[in-house]
Each structure stands twice: as structure tokens, then as C-alpha cells.
Amino acid sequence: MEELKENLKAAIIEALNLEDVNAADIDDNEPLFGDGLGLDSIDALELIVLLEKNYGVKIENPEDGREVFQSINTIAAYIEKSKK
Numbered sequence: 001m002e003e004l005k006e007n008l009k010a011a012i013i014e015a016l017n018l019e020d021v022n023a024a025d026i027d028d029n030e031p032l033f034g035d036g037l038g039l040d041s042i043d044a045l046e047l048i049v050l051l052e053k054n055y056g057v058k059i060e061n062p063e064d065g066r067e068v069f070q071s072i073n074t075i076a077a078y079i080e081k082s083k084k
Helices: 002-015 041-055 062-068 072-082
Strands: none
Touching (some): 002 041, 062 072
């Protein structure tokens, strides 16, 4: 799970061109949107594409996306759950 989280952080930084951020700057429980990492709705669309492309995981319902994209921990848990 820790390796998955580190890979997620690196993929998010690359996909969203977060030049001033490195993986160590992102806390696993930190909110990704709003006050946390400060992502927006365009970033959410990119995250959906990233999950489908890199992990074969789809998010069908936008309401699920709100829960899934809360933090690195929630994304990693969703990926793990979806692969079973």
C-alpha cells in the first residue's frame, strides 16, 4: 500500500504539472482539493483519466469521485478495493 501511495503521488505531480511540489510534500491524509493541495475541478478530470490509464480503475458516479479524491489514502484504498 505504501508503494502504491508513493506511485500515486508521483503520477499526480507529473500528470498535473505540479512543478513546485514533490512527493514528500504531500501528506497521505491531506485534502487534495481546497485548502490542502489546492486542486480544482479540471484537476479532478485529469485524476479520473490517470486512474483509468494507470490503474484500470473507473469512477462512474461523480458523487463517488468526491469521496475517492479526498486524499492519497482514499484514492489508494479505492484502487485496492477495485482490483479485488
